Structure formats: C-alpha cells, structure tokens
Amino acid sequence: MGSPPPRTWLLLGKKPGDNGQVLALAEALGWPHEIKSIVHRPWELIGNRLLGVTLLGIDRARSSPLAPPWPELVISAGRRNEPVARWIRTQAGGRPRVRLVHVGRPWAPPDAFDLIVSTPQYALPQRPNILHNEAPMHRVDAARLAEAAAAWRSRLPALPRPWTAVMLGGHVGPHTFDAAAARRLAAQLSAMAARTGGAMLVSTSARTPADVTEALAATLTAPHLLYRWRRDDPDNPYLSFLALADRVVVTSDSMSMLVEAIATGKPVFIFDIAQDRAATGGGQEQERPRRGWLPTRRALLFHLGRLLGPTQLARDVGAIHRAQIAAGRAVWLGEPWPPNQRPSPLPDTARAAARVRELFGGASENA
Secondary structure, rough: OOOOOEEEEEEEEHHHHHHHHHHHHHHHHOOOOEEEEEOOOHHHHHHHHHHOOOOOEEEOOOOOOOOOOOOOOEEEHHHHHHHHHHHHHHHHOOOOOEEEEEEEEOOOOHOOEEEEEEEEHHHOOOOEEEEOOOOOOOOOOHHHHHHHHHHHHOOOOOOOOOOEEEEEOOOOOOOOOOHHHHHHHHHHHHHHHHOOOOOOEEEOOOOOHHHHHHHHHHHHHHHHHHHHOOOOOOOOOOOHHHHHHEEEEEOEEEEEEEEHHHOOOOOOEOOOOOOOHHHHOOOOOOHHHHOOOOHHHHHHHHHHHHHHOHHHHOOOOOHHHHHHHHOOOOEEOOOOOOOOOOOOOOHHHHHHHHHHHHHHOOOOOOO
C-alpha cells in the first residue's frame, strides 16, 4: 500500500473563478480535503501589503477555524488568501513542512510557495516552482454535463435548434461591458440565428450589469431564453445551457467561462467586449477612446493603478484568447467555425495535479 494522502486544506474566498480552480485541482488529485472558507475585511489589502504573513485581513469569527491538526498541503488562489496560507505554514512549523500551492499570480515572492500554477495573462518568469498552464483549470466534465443536461432538457422543447449558449460576464480592466456592447452582441447573435436558424440560451452572471442584460433582451430578435443570475440559485442553468447547446458564445472578459465552454468540445465563439482586436492583438487590456463618463473613469483608474501600483496589477487576458484560437479551440464571434474542426481537450488540470503529487514524491498518487 502507498503512503496515505497528505492532509489537505483548500482556502476558498469570494471569487467563484478562484474557488473553481482550487476545487478543480483538489478533485483531480482525488485526495480527501477540508474546505476553509475565508471572509476578508474590506481593508485587508493594506494590512496584507504592510505586514505580509498575517490574519489581520480576515474576519476570523465568520471564517472557518484555522487550528491544529495542521495540514500538509494548502491550496489557495487569489491575492487575499496568500497571507492566510503562509500564516498556516508559519503556525505549523516543524515537520512535515506544509507545502503551499498557489493558483494564479502571487503578490509574495515566488519562492514563498512550493508550486505556483499560472496562466499566460500573468507573464510569470520561467522558474522550477512555476507551472505555466495554457488556461485556467475548471471542473466541467462529461458526468457533470450529463447531469446538467438532464435537469433542463425537458424545459426547452419549444425552442428551435440549433441551440447557442450565450454566457455573459462583465467589465474587464479598462473595458466596460456597457449597453452599447450588449446591443452589438445582440445584433451579432441575431445575425447568426438568421443565417443558421435556432435559438439562444442566454445566461447572465454575478458580474453582468443590469443595463447590459436589459439592453440585450430588448435588442435580441432571435428566439431565446434569458436567465437572469440570482445569488445561490439552486436552479441556475449555466451548466445546463453549456451541456444542451450545439455551440457556445462567451464574452471576452471571463477566462473561466471560456475554458468551461471549451471543455464541452463544441464550437466556441468569443465576443470581443473591447472591439479593438486589431490594436490589441486580441483582447489585451488597452483602452481605446469611448464616449461616456463610466468608461473614461474606469480606464483612467485602471491605467493609474498600472502606472503607480505594483506590477501584479498588469495582465494580458488576450494571451489566453490568442492561444486558444491558435489551438483551434475557439474563434472570434462573427468568424466561421472551420469545417470538421474538433478541438483537443485542455490538459492543464491533470498537469497541475501531477506536479502537486511530485511535491510528495508521487507516493500518494495511488493511495
């Protein structure tokens, strides 16, 4: 028999994208794990930047208890949970040493972690403890898709085929997903339906502005079903729409939605919120002139942050767009899907799990 799997803690925060990656990695490992939900205080950034390894930035009364027996492995994602992971290792001390695995881009020095699982938009250096994945990890698999399809299949009998799942995100960097962009998206979707027939299965998200939802609903002429996101809704059809659709459209802001759409193996079309691919090379966070107070203010604050703030604020979301388009897994909305193109699955989650096992000598892989 192999060694028992390491005691594993997952640090989860308020961002679904970060939490999804942590859970995806844990599920790929197949080891028992304990979820630690962390609630942060509004001013956590100040304390974390000044003090580093501290719990002053979290609300301990509302967070999961952090007490012995200490874990041997902590998996975290996002800036807010970095100090928590490092605090746990400091408290544990001794042997065995707590391994820290961080997903994304850390604000602490890279050598503070045993493994960093990163993606192209962060442009991290090549180092032995940094794994450069193609795209974010996800939890979408055949079993989850089948279950989700069964939950909603009987509710959509009146809509003509083919079905197009449309997943709406929100603002990204200096780019504002506003009503004008929503109307532009609706026009492209309506044109798609006019060419091929069918209906749209539209799902908003927690980040979708209300005026965007209403502008798209008022402009979309194709047959459609629109789901307006609700917090903690057990009947959220997001995954069901992905499972039932014949093709998928995602907005360019969300890398998580993009990889989840790709995981279905269906044609994936990216709607460019910035509408500036020629200048940016496909979604880089650069601003072009727009009318309206909100886009101007958003762009100004974003660029001030990049000029005056830490280098961790910089990222290039277009790097993932370009890579997935080059790999044949997606195209820009408005461009044709190549005939007979069958996208290959992303190997990222399995690669990350293999690297985590290496931290423990591979002894727990078959435990």
